[in-house]
Amino acid sequence: MPxxxxxxxSVLQPLAGGQSILTAPTDGPVTVATLLESLTGDYPVxxxxxxxxxxxxxxxxxxxxxxxxxRRLQGLETEVAAGQEVLIIQSVAGG
Amino acid sequence: MGCMATAASFVLAIxxxxxxxxATSQDRKQWSxxxxxxxxxxxxxIGIDTRNGRTRIMVGVRSEHWGPTVAHSxxxxxxxxxxxxxAITFPEDTGxxxxxxxxxxxxxxxxPGVVWAGAEPISVWKSTDGGEHFELNxxxxxxxxxxxxxxxxxxxxxxxxxxxPVGDNVHIAMSTxxxxxxxxxxxxxEPRNAGISAYFMPDPNPEFGQxxxxxxxxxxxxxxxxxxxxxxxxxxxxxxxxWESIAEGLPADFGFVMLTHPRREGTAWxxxxxxxxxxxxxxxxxxxxxTDDAGATWKRxxxxxxxxxxxxxxxxxxxxxxxxxxxxxxGTRGGAVYASADEGETFTxxxxxxxxxxxxxxxxxxxxxxxxxxTVAARGA
Numbered sequence: 026m027p028x029x030x031x032x033x034x035s036v037l038q039p040l041a042g043g044q045s046i047l048t049a050p051t052d053g054p055v056t057v058a059t060l061l062e063s064l065t066g067d068y069p070v071x072x073x074x075x076x077x078x079x080x081x082x083x084x085x086x087x088x089x090x091x092x093x094x095x096r097r098l099q100g101l102e103t104e105v106a107a108g109q110e111v112l113i114i115q116s117v118a119g120g
Numbered sequence: 121m122g123c124m125a126t127a128a129s130f131v132l133a134i135x136x137x138x139x140x141x142x143a144t145s146q147d148r149k150q151w152s153x154x155x156x157x158x159x160x161x162x163x164x165x166i167g168i169d170t171r172n173g174r175t176r177i178m179v180g181v182r183s184e185h186w187g188p189t190v191a192h193s194x195x196x197x198x199x200x201x202x203x204x205x206x207a208i209t210f211p212e213d214t215g216x217x218x219x220x221x222x223x224x225x226x227x228x229x230x231x232p233g234v235v236w237a238g239a240e241p242i243s244v245w246k247s248t249d250g251g252e253h254f255e256l257n258x259x260x261x262x263x264x265x266x267x268x269x270x271x272x273x274x275x276x277x278x279x280x281x282x283x284x285p286v287g288d289n290v291h292i293a294m295s296t297x298x299x300x301x302x303x304x305x306x307x308x309x310e311p312r313n314a315g316i317s318a319y320f321m322p323d324p325n326p327e328f329g330q331x332x333x334x335x336x337x338x339x340x341x342x343x344x345x346x347x348x349x350x351x352x353x354x355x356x357x358x359x360x361x362x363w364e365s366i367a368e369g370l371p372a373d374f375g376f377v378m379l380t381h382p383r384r385e386g387t388a389w390x391x392x393x394x395x396x397x398x399x400x401x402x403x404x405x406x407x408x409x410x411t412d413d414a415g416a417t418w419k420r421x422x423x424x425x426x427x428x429x430x431x432x433x434x435x436x437x438x439x440x441x442x443x444x445x446x447x448x449x450x451g452t453r454g455g456a457v458y459a460s461a462d463e464g465e466t467f468t469x470x471x472x473x474x475x476x477x478x479x480x481x482x483x484x485x486x487x488x489x490x491x492x493x494x495t496v497a498a499r500g501a
Contacts, residue, residue: 037186069204074186077217078209085185115185 180221366415451477
């Protein structure tokens with residue numbers, strides 16, 4: 026079964042057992058929201074870092090699917106297909 | 121510094137815009153620091169719980185990127201624990217999301233394990249397991265006034281919680297909304313702001329809507345509380361039914377801090393700021409003011425403080441310990457922290473050049489405690 030790879034920023038890797046890439050097996054396209062639910066099931070603290078308790082993506086967390094930031098696509102409903110790469114990157118906000 | 125404490129020692133926790141620093145001391149003059157913990161996250165709230173024979177430090181943590189959470193340490197910061205599902209999370213039916221934890225308040229000795237929290241959006245929470253999981257206070261969340269509560273500059277939050285140690289009497293303060301009181305342990309809430317000015321509203325004496333910055337209870341007189349308002353310093357002797365001004369004698373009636381003595385009647389501390397136009401110590405002269413007669417008179421205390429200081433002191437960036445004499449601690453938005461082992465008569469700068477100080481708490485650690493590992497970076501000076 027092909028995988029979807031999700032690349033984590035280094036600061037979040039300790040929350041995923043030290044992994045830099047999480048992989049999810051899939052037999053068809055899934056939404057980013059479904060992907061996150063699947064991948065963070067074993068890492069609930071990681072899940073809370075990315076989304077608040079309403080499920081909304083935190084303001085300064087950016088998720089890219091094949092190089093496009095999901096807010097410019099369909100947000101967390103953006104579909105990801107097997108073989109595509111998902112990047113999680115914190116925005117450059119802050120002082 | 122660096123030796124084992126044998127009888128009692130002190131812990132000082134400093135929450136800043138970019139992390140937490142911890143310090144221990146035998147004499148409240150020389151401090152051994154560790155930090156930063158939670159680097160690049162702000163620490164707007166700290167609770168030090170010395171009940172149950174342990175010292176538990178609970179912190180509200182907030183990252184601009186990764187959101188808010190609560191963590192605790194039972195070993196003076198050597199290790200931290202964060203409940204996996206989050207200690208404070210809004211129930212799904214509220215549709216709300218936690219923004220920031222403004223207050224962590226361990227309840228009385230008689231209620232071990234009970235810890236209260238105040239948060240943004242305006243909400244009060246209660247834990248019965250030592251701060252590992254909190255339940256939303258529905259009485260306040262469902263209050264009919266909710267839609268009319270506003271936001272101060274820092275956000276809309278319940279930032280002050282005062283629980284009567286022997287009864288079911290709870291006072292909270294929110295910005296903006298003012299003081300609310302519960303007589304049934306938090307089941308129901310009523311505003312109690314009579315006498316507190318809201319000069320910034322069309323009706324300056326509304327039932328609620330005041331911008332009360334901080335409240336604190338007199339430890340020795342039942343029903344007496346003090347309030348530092350957005351302009352105005354007040355006292356109530358009847359459990360919040362009426363408030364009267366005690367600002368006369370202060371150089372300014374604005375400020376954020378209100379501290380009370382851990383045991384002695386009538387003793388409170390404020391840190392006046394000139395405002396609204398200039399939120400700095402009056403004339404750039406930083407001073408703590410203490411009353412020993414419930415606000416009838418105030419004494420200026422600035423021994424050991426800098427000759428000029430243009431940074432303000434935020435509402436939770438000040439604390440007392442429970443020693444005799446009581447220690448007084450505060451930090452500035454300029455990253456300086458001052459400690460007094462004699463109730464404010466003399467201060468010593470114990471840290472400087474830290475990020476903006478948001479929260480300071482101090483406590484006595486009973487029994488043997490290993491000081492936190494000293495780090496040069498934390499000392500600042």
